[in-house]
């Protein structure tokens with residue numbers, strides 16, 4: 193079955209007998225046992241819930257994994273994931289990660305004895321140089337947030353195999369519609385389901401997906417023990433959002449290409465970071481490993497004053513964190529998403545006070561461009 197169809201029919205709706213086309217919201221904390229030592233397959237909603245399970249099957253199917261686990265947020269998913277590691281374990285991560293992930297690694301996981309090194313993971317020889325005997329995993333985002341660096345997942349996976357390391361990919365920006373890291377050799381895929389998967393800027397969610405049953409068992413154990421599970425109602429919202437994932441991703445990308453072309457030609461815009469531009473250094477790798485470029489664009493404008501003016505003047509475009517939804521959002525990474533990243537690191541990576549990040553939504557592009565024009569004038 194095609195991906196588009198699997199977004200809608202990717203899991204058998206076998207949890208009820210009424211014929212309801214929409215999967216019911218099983219708003220139940222606990223489930224009665226038919227007898228001693230017997231179970232309907234559902235015992236307690238922290239372990240499994242029929243609505244959430246339906247969602248998890250769809251995500252596992254779309255990412256081509258054996259299991260997907262739905263968390264209350266993306267950060268809850270990453271926090272649970274880090275419980276796979278023990279004191280002294282070393283993890284190599286992309287330098288341009290989501291700010292919340294850096295905060296988790298540096299302020300919580302380090303305190304608990306994990307060790308991290310950050311680098312531009314698109315540079316494989318440098319990556320190899322950082323591997324040591326304590327190294328357990330390589331953690332990548334591709335494209336990265338907000339600088340849109342692209343890492344060759346297959347090449348990283350080949351390197352990781354030599355040293356028996358886990359490859360973890362945060363696939364939030366492209367979603368399985370455009371990129372399926374498990375099929376490229378990754379062991380675990382992460383999602384902030386809050387973004388494109390939910391798609392409407394109304395729900396928080398997170399996922400861990402794996403193609404390995406040994407990892408699925410370990411992660412399920414951590415999940416039921418630590419308990420940051422997605423509620424039945426939010427699971428239902430995700431199921432609903434994913435039904436239109438394919439069509440949303442297509443149109444948002446089409447919109448992003450038009451908006452990027454406009455920005456690229458504007459005199460006050462000095463740089464456009466969009467992986468769909470042929471001049472982007474990651475363009476060829478993106479074409480090889482993904483079937484599309486997504487709809488995230490970062491731009492560097494001429495002055496800090498222009499950046500602030502744009503944020504204050506946009507009307508249709510909302511000055512808000514988050515991404516991937518129907519509404520076009522713009523953020524100021526320097527002071528918002530990446531405020532907790534040390535200033536020297538931020539500047540070294542190009543996250544300066546002239547940088548703006550946009551998530552292009554589903555509005556008409558002429559309206560979006562009009563809004564940008566007046567904000568930049």
Ligand SMILES: *Cc1c(COP(=O)(O)O)cnc(C)c1O
Nearest residue numbers: 265266267290362364384386397
């Ligand atoms: C938003 C985001 C996260 C965190 O997810 P939440 O749902 O906000 O907790 C992690 N990684 C990336 C790439 C994100 O964009």
